[in-house]
Amino acid sequence: MTDSFEPVIVGFTCNWCSYRAADAAGTARMKYAPNVRLIRLMCSGRLDPTFVMKALASGADGVLITGCHPGDCHYIDQNYKALRRFLLLRRTLKGLGVEPERIKLVWASAAEGLKLTNEINAFVEEIRALGPLHWPKWDSNGHTAEKQPILEVTA
Amino acid sequence: MSEKKPKIGVYVCHCGSNIAGMVDVEAVRDWAQAALGQDGVVVSRDYKFMCSSLGQELIEKDIQELGLERVVVAACSPHLHEKTFRTASERAGLNPYLTELVSIREQVSWVHTDKQVATEKSKALVSGAVHRVAYNTELQPLKVPINPNTLVVGGGIAGIQAALEIANAGFHVYLVEREPSIGGHMAQFDKTFPTLDCSACILTPRMVEAGTHPNITLLTWSEVISVSGYVGNFNVTIKKKARYVNEELCTGCGICVEKCPQKVIDDVYEAGLGYRKVIYTPFAQAVPKYPVLDRPNCTFFKNGKCKACEKFCPTNAIDFTQEDQYLNVEVGNIILATGYDLFDARRVTNYGYGRLPNVFTSLEFERMSNAAGPTGGEITLRDGKTKPETVGIIHCVGSRDKNFNNYCSSICCMQSLKFAHLVKERTGATVYEFYIDMRTPMKAYDEFYQRVLEEGTLFVRGKVAEVTNATHGPHEKGKLIIQVEDTLVGKQRRIPVDMVILSVGMEPRHDAKQVGQMFGISCSSDGWYIERHPKLDPVTTMTEGILIAGCASGPKDIPASVAQGAAAAARVLDKILQKEVELEPIRATVDESKCSGCRICNNLCPFNAISFLDDVGVTRINPALCQGCGTCVAACPAGAISGTGFSNEQIFAQIEGLLMGV
Numbered sequence: 001m002t003d004s005f006e007p008v009i010v011g012f013t014c015n016w017c018s019y020r021a022a023d024a025a026g027t028a029r030m031k032y033a034p035n036v037r038l039i040r041l042m043c044s045g046r047l048d049p050t051f052v053m054k055a056l057a058s059g060a061d062g063v064l065i066t067g068c069h070p071g072d073c074h075y076i077d078q079n080y081k082a083l084r085r086f087l088l089l090r091r092t093l094k095g096l097g098v099e100p101e102r103i104k105l106v107w108a109s110a111a112e113g114l115k116l117t118n119e120i121n122a123f124v125e126e127i128r129a130l131g132p133l134h135w136p137k138w139d140s141n142g143h144t145a146e147k148q149p150i151l152e153v154t155a
Numbered sequence: 156m157s158e159k160k161p162k163i164g165v166y167v168c169h170c171g172s173n174i175a176g177m178v179d180v181e182a183v184r185d186w187a188q189a190a191l192g193q194d195g196v197v198v199s200r201d202y203k204f205m206c207s208s209l210g211q212e213l214i215e216k217d218i219q220e221l222g223l224e225r226v227v228v229a230a231c232s233p234h235l236h237e238k239t240f241r242t243a244s245e246r247a248g249l250n251p252y253l254t255e256l257v258s259i260r261e262q263v264s265w266v267h268t269d270k271q272v273a274t275e276k277s278k279a280l281v282s283g284a285v286h287r288v289a290y291n292t293e294l295q296p297l298k299v300p301i302n303p304n305t306l307v308v309g310g311g312i313a314g315i316q317a318a319l320e321i322a323n324a325g326f327h328v329y330l331v332e333r334e335p336s337i338g339g340h341m342a343q344f345d346k347t348f349p350t351l352d353c354s355a356c357i358l359t360p361r362m363v364e365a366g367t368h369p370n371i372t373l374l375t376w377s378e379v380i381s382v383s384g385y386v387g388n389f390n391v392t393i394k395k396k397a398r399y400v401n402e403e404l405c406t407g408c409g410i411c412v413e414k415c416p417q418k419v420i421d422d423v424y425e426a427g428l429g430y431r432k433v434i435y436t437p438f439a440q441a442v443p444k445y446p447v448l449d450r451p452n453c454t455f456f457k458n459g460k461c462k463a464c465e466k467f468c469p470t471n472a473i474d475f476t477q478e479d480q481y482l483n484v485e486v487g488n489i490i491l492a493t494g495y496d497l498f499d500a501r502r503v504t505n506y507g508y509g510r511l512p513n514v515f516t517s518l519e520f521e522r523m524s525n526a527a528g529p530t531g532g533e534i535t536l537r538d539g540k541t542k543p544e545t546v547g548i549i550h551c552v553g554s555r556d557k558n559f560n561n562y563c564s565s566i567c568c569m570q571s572l573k574f575a576h577l578v579k580e581r582t583g584a585t586v587y588e589f590y591i592d593m594r595t596p597m598k599a600y601d602e603f604y605q606r607v608l609e610e611g612t613l614f615v616r617g618k619v620a621e622v623t624n625a626t627h628g629p630h631e632k633g634k635l636i637i638q639v640e641d642t643l644v645g646k647q648r649r650i651p652v653d654m655v656i657l658s659v660g661m662e663p664r665h666d667a668k669q670v671g672q673m674f675g676i677s678c679s680s681d682g683w684y685i686e687r688h689p690k691l692d693p694v695t696t697m698t699e700g701i702l703i704a705g706c707a708s709g710p711k712d713i714p715a716s717v718a719q720g721a722a723a724a725a726r727v728l729d730k731i732l733q734k735e736v737e738l739e740p741i742r743a744t745v746d747e748s749k750c751s752g753c754r755i756c757n758n759l760c761p762f763n764a765i766s767f768l769d770d771v772g773v774t775r776i777n778p779a780l781c782q783g784c785g786t787c788v789a790a791c792p793a794g795a796i797s798g799t800g801f802s803n804e805q806i807f808a809q810i811e812g813l814l815m816g817v
């Protein structure tokens with residue numbers, strides 16, 4: 001069964017850059033893997049971490065987060081906040097026993113249709129290699145079978 | 156479960172064969188009706204061109220006859236037609252924000268190759284929108300007043316044109332130019348292709364008009380250092396660098412320039428080919444006429460002695476104590492017309508610029524051929540005396556080259572033809588043009604090419620491999636050798652010449668990125684400012700109220716730069732005359748009953764829209780300042796902030812819809 005595994009990926013795009021990069025890729029008829037379904041936000045700063053958790057919980061195998069290049073955010077620097085949330089999310093996923101590589105952050109300007117295309121294709125292959133997302137089972141103490149604590153204690 | 160779903164209509168567009176060629180449109184239509192019925196879909200239709208008036212009428216009719224409360228259109232990108240369909244809904248009496256557009260063209264049919272998979276993905280996207288739209292709320296666009304003043308940055312021909320159009324219409328313009336005079340590159344040329352008009356003769360009247368116009372505040376030797384606000388209401392800080400000349404007193408007589416004992420190479424206006432004084436106006440027709448004192452090179456500032464300018468100035472206008480001034484201005488719109496830089500010819504090392512003295516750049520040649528230039532219009536070798544007998548002009552230097560810039564600089568063929576004509580006319584020399592392709596597409600351009608052909612210029616088609624002074628034999632002695640594969644004859648040639656002119660390409664300003672970031676616009680991968688739409692909207696940008704004109708968005712000739720300056724001005728005037736601008740009502744609001752007063756959001760807003768009300772211990776957002784990025788919405792741990800248009804409920808529903816059946 002797993003050899004026919006087609007990952008489902010939810011992608012969050014920013015209205016000003018990456019969504020337009022997707023438009024640009026389309027207009028130029030660039031081809032990419034059909035596994036990604038995009039959602040438009042006004043800015044990557046709008047990305048509520050719960051959106052990512054919701055997507056993974058609802059069946060997505062991976063989540064792509066995209067935004068304007070650092071310094072190019074339409075709202076000055078909100079993409080840095082997205083970066084912080086992304087890093088935190090990765091740690092949280094790890095703590096939950098889910099591969100942190102299931103989420104990926106990509107900066108793409110409105111002109112970078114080709115970059116977005118390449119990143120989508122690469123990510124689809126990365127998720128394909130990871131296989132379907134299986135949530136680990138936790139016991140009542142919040143430990144997974146492998147006795148991993150939910151959150152890593154970091155100094 | 157008992158919650159009543161709003162009545163939703165789904166409309167799937169064929170877009171001719173653009174969508175229907177890769178997506179089974181009928182299958183999407185039927186699936187939406189069947190599978191999404193429980194989610195409120197009461198009607199699902201397809202149509203060849205949804206955006207046509209008949210397509211729109213279909214939606215309008217359903218809204219009125221079936222009482223639709225929400226509309227989902229699966230067609231092209233919202234950046235293209237969101238407005239079309241929202242307006243159609245509005246005509247039928249439905250609040251425009253209850254209509255969603257799903258991109259199954261740019262995001263599906265144009266980028267995928269398997270019809271079945273593309274159809275499935277289309278269904279998922281439609282499902283996402285259907286789930287989301289149920290949570291859309293009625294919104295009213297925000298109206299803000301437009302400040303009628305405009306800022307134009309860059310006083311080249313594009314900026315001058317824009318400023319004059321707006322000023323002539325009766326509105327005020329601040330024209331900010333970083334150099335001591337306006338005029339830009341055009342002020343450096345002698346003749347302009349294809350008509351061979353004298354550049355100064357056509358430019359100077361415009362410069363004077365801009366300099367004396369009652370509606371234009373001209374700020375030269377000045378730069379914008381910060382910008383805040385948004386369309387209609389920008390707040391701009393301009394640094395007016397010290398000229399050390401009191402503009403109230405200076406009459407522009409030029410005695411100070413004459414008396415200044417210190418000369419330096421003029422790298423800007425004379426392209427390094429000539430000198431200027433330390434106190435100077437870059438050229439005779441400069442606007443404004445007031446000179447600028449170049450502080451780092453001034454003898455008085457260096458060792459406390461000299462002041463020749465001060466001694467001789469008849470009106471005591473020299474002021475060594477002057478300091479930089481900072482001005483704050485409020486404007487409604489901003490036009491960036493910052494132009495281009497020239498490609499640095501040193502980077503193509505095999506052409507020898509900077510190493511072989513008689514290799515010149517195009518701009519150096521412009522200065523040399525200019526009657527007011529360093530050689531008084533004489534075309535000579537670097538020694539300033541010897542007339543060349545043979546001249547080679549190399550096209551596309553730094554352009555159309557994977558190692559440098561991929562793009563065509565668009566003006567180099569024509570400028571090279573202009574040079575060939577001028578060289579022939581003034582020296583009678585034999586002229587070779589080395590070109591890859593000849594590009595002469597605009598009005599009267601190809602005729603000019605024919606004329607230069609008839610004048611006897613020799614054309615060699617091929618990319619020059621090298622310019623060298625390593626000669627083979629006596630016939631090459633003292634010459635520069637151009638090594639080229641003549642692709643028309645199909646053989647390697649060595650052509651000895653006395654002078655080489657490199658038609659260097661245009662590049663984005665070295666600081667284009669930083670300047671763009673200050674104004675909130677971005678650059679393409681080549682570094683040029685990105686227009687809102689390359690065909691249909693070439694002078695506006697993704698940021699409302701920030702426009703671009705001239706070479707700031709890519710290489711152009713003078714007619715195109717002027718046309719863009721005027722086009723940008725027309726766009727600004729349109730805004731000014733409307734007196735108000737409608738903004739997307741995408742704003743954050745705090746539900747004060749839910750706010751715990753944690754203040755986590757307080758420092759997140761880039762526009763200082765969030766303030767804390769100490770007396771009641773909750774946060775409030777100023778809707779006039781909020782730009783709707785949604786960062787605070789995402790951060791609030793109490794879920795107290797909601798973002799209209801992109802609420803948590805909408806996004807959660809969209810995620811569920813997208814993943815329905817996964």
Ligand SMILES: Cc1cc2nc3c(=O)[nH]c(=O)nc-3n(C[C@H](O)[C@H](O)[C@H](O)COP(=O)(O)OP(=O)(O)OC[C@H]3O[C@@H](n4cnc5c(N)ncnc54)[C@H](O)[C@@H]3O)c2cc1C
Binds near residue numbers: 331349497
């Ligand atoms: C060698 C050569 C010959 C040419 N000959 C011809 C010809 O014969 N015919 C023709 O049609 N076209 C010709 N062109 C093309 C022509 O130069 C351009 O089309 C035209 O100058 C573009 O005008 P612009 O106003 O966009 O830019 P520019 O002329 O570059 O003007 C931009 C202005 O903005 C100022 N500026 C830049 N950044 C800032 C900032 N941050 N703040 C404030 N001010 C700033 C600059 O100082 C400058 O004054 C030639 C080009 C070259 C290189």
Ligand code: SF4
Binds near residue numbers: 749791794
């Ligand atoms: S983050 Fe939310 S709860 Fe905290 S102060 Fe801001 S609005 Fe109130």
Ligand code: SF4
Binds near residue numbers: 762776787
């Ligand atoms: S959404 Fe929040 S953070 Fe963004 S501009 Fe509005 S108030 Fe500021």
Ligand code: FES
Binds near residue numbers: 017044067072073
């Ligand atoms: S607007 Fe694109 S990341 Fe902020």
